[in-house]
Amino acid sequence: MRKFLFIFISAVILGIAAYFAFIYYVPFSEGYRSGELIKFSRKGVLVKTWEGEISQGISGAQIFKFSVQDNEQKVIEKLKDFQGKYVKVTYKERYATFFWLGDTKYFIIEVVQEDSPHFRK
Numbered sequence: 001m002r003k004f005l006f007i008f009i010s011a012v013i014l015g016i017a018a019y020f021a022f023i024y025y026v027p028f029s030e031g032y033r034s035g036e037l038i039k040f041s042r043k044g045v046l047v048k049t050w051e052g053e054i055s056q057g058i059s060g061a062q063i064f065k066f067s068v069q070d071n072e073q074k075v076i077e078k079l080k081d082f083q084g085k086y087v088k089v090t091y092k093e094r095y096a097t098f099f100w101l102g103d104t105k106y107f108i109i110e111v112v113q114e115d116s117p118h119f120r121k
Contacts, residue, residue, distance in 0.1 A: 067102025086116035
């Protein structure tokens with residue numbers, strides 16, 4: 001009976017660890033989005049996470065919501081500087097997220113400022 005209980009508990013712990021590793025390390029998709037950075041803030045009650053929004057249309061009808069992990073300090077600083085400007089972001093989409101990482105499944109890994117296609121010089 002002890003051996004069965006040990007194997008059962010080990011299998012459950014291993015299954016939970018495999019689930020968390022899969023969600024964290026295996027991206028669902030990777031891609032790029034461009035638009036005007038309209039919001040970037042640190043929010044949360046118990047766990048603070050960096051969250052932002054990019055408007056992808058002139059009227060703001062298409063909003064791309066994203067999160068940034070705390071270990072991406074360069075990305076966080078750039079997003080703070082680019083507030084209100086047209087940006088292109090590189091993201092990884094995960095199958096799911098954990099509450100301590102962010103509110104969305106989209107995590108920004110790189111950001112660059114671009115010229116807006118709506119206002120030509």
